């Protein structure tokens with residue numbers, strides 16, 4: 001698919017081949033910049049940068065990128081207070097206005113799903129520069145570019161993700177990309193800040209990664225009070241994390257081996273602004289600062305990466321290490337964002353080969369319309385915060401017989417398991433048979449997907465004329481359908 005006119009909301013919006021095309025063009029941009037060439041591909045074009053959250057690197061590099069392409073920038077660095085958002089304007093209205101002033105919009109917002117709303121309402125390309133704790137796809141492009149530059153490949157690399165893997169949006173986009181390119185992912189989250197379940201389920205269902213916990217071994221003596229380590233290699237090894245270490249079917253890899261495998265450590269800060277209260281790393285299992293002592297546990301050539309800004313999690317003594325690439329990662333933001341902007345504006349075109357293989361596919365979930373009263377469970381999802389005009393959009397995940405009914409929010413990827421179901425074809429069309437059932441009853445497997453109606457509550461079901469069935473409790477293994 002050509003790039004011109006498209007949005008980048010999630011890193012999964014691009015196939016592997018498309019990501020590689022952006023990285024290749026960024027390489028050309030980088031060389032041109034180094035030679036001091038005039039690039040001017042976007043002369044006469046305008047970019048709006050709409051930032052509702054602080055930013056140094058992302059906004060700075062987008063704006064620099066547009067200037068280097070010969071375009072102009074309308075900058076809303078403090079959109080929360082300096083745009084009409086302060087007067088209560090919605091995201092949809094703001095971008096519908098901005099699209100008349102700009103050819104491309106870059107948005108950063110504290111709510112998950114905000115960039116998707118902007119993309120839905122602006123008919124110019126929209127780039128997600130970070131939406132709450134959801135995703136940050138352009139940081140991932142910088143991360144992948146850095147890894148490729150330094151290591152020459154992505155497939156088969158082992159990347160250790162370190163820190164706040166729950167609220168850190170950069171790691172969510174990076175996990176999807178690493179899984180798709182066949183890298184191995186080791187996760188070392190701060191206690192309670194694990195990779196969210198929906199992210200893991202997605203890499204499992206789409207890319208065959210099965211998370212399992214790594215054997216704790218002597219990790220405490222080695223590196224201090226780290227809560228847990230996980231590893232998620234590509235099939236056929238299928239190791240890695242997750243909740244239940246003791247029943248892990250494959251615990252043969254231990255921490256020492258896991259650390260010894262890492263080609264890169266990707267350190268992240270605790271995202272205090274996304275938590276109800278600031279982290280107390282002492283009481284939350286503590287967390288060692290990544291310093292020269294820690295690095296001595298890793299391979300000599302392990303890259304030290306960080307999306308920045310850093311707080312206390314990465315020692316300044318590492319800044320001069322030859323394998324520390326975090327400032328380089330930030331510097332690559334300019335050629336990467338130049339390439340992306342030029343492609344989305346149609347100022348540069350690249351032939352993308354046909355999609356091949358699972359790793360290049362974007363998985364389509366079935367859109368489900370007959371969802372009554374079910375909302376996204378994430379209080380920070382844009383669909384709940386701008387419910388004045390947005391209706392919840394939930395996709396039903398593919399399920400095997402016996403698995404729970406799961407809906408995933410198309411704005412923020414959070415999942416919910418709605419409690420009640422009914423069929424639009426009630427038995428023999430008799431009103432007395434118009435019944436609703438518990439979603440964990442056997443009826444879930446009996447109702448054809450095209451007839452399935454989903455309710456958030458018994459009240460909703462009854463308001464739509466359905467009566468409780470005798471069997472609204474767990475009935476998966478039998479019983480009649482009345």
Ligand code: NCD
Nearest residue numbers: 057058130170269307308309
């Ligand atoms: C990150 C972000 O905003 O998510 N910063 C960035 O864009 N490089 C990481 C962070 O703030 O911790």
